[in-house]
Amino acid sequence: MKRTWTIIGVADVPHSFSWYLYLLGLPKAEPAHDYFGQILDADGTVLLCLHRWGAHEHPEPPRVWWRLQLLREWSHEQVQQVFP
16 A cells, blocks of 8 residues: 655744644654654654745745745836847
């Protein structure tokens, strides 16, 4: 059987990691990195992965992306030909 891993993009991996452990009733632990952590059950099955938004050239979070997209569209609308 194959399993899929749920990955959630978060702003603060250590804080979110602690919150999900508490939510799932698991013992306290630390993520492997400040940009990525896996929440495992007692037998080592991956329940959830947390990944920091923007780490390793991944896309920005939706709120930031939306703002950047507005700026990108605005800048493209303002293009003027400089040389004929």
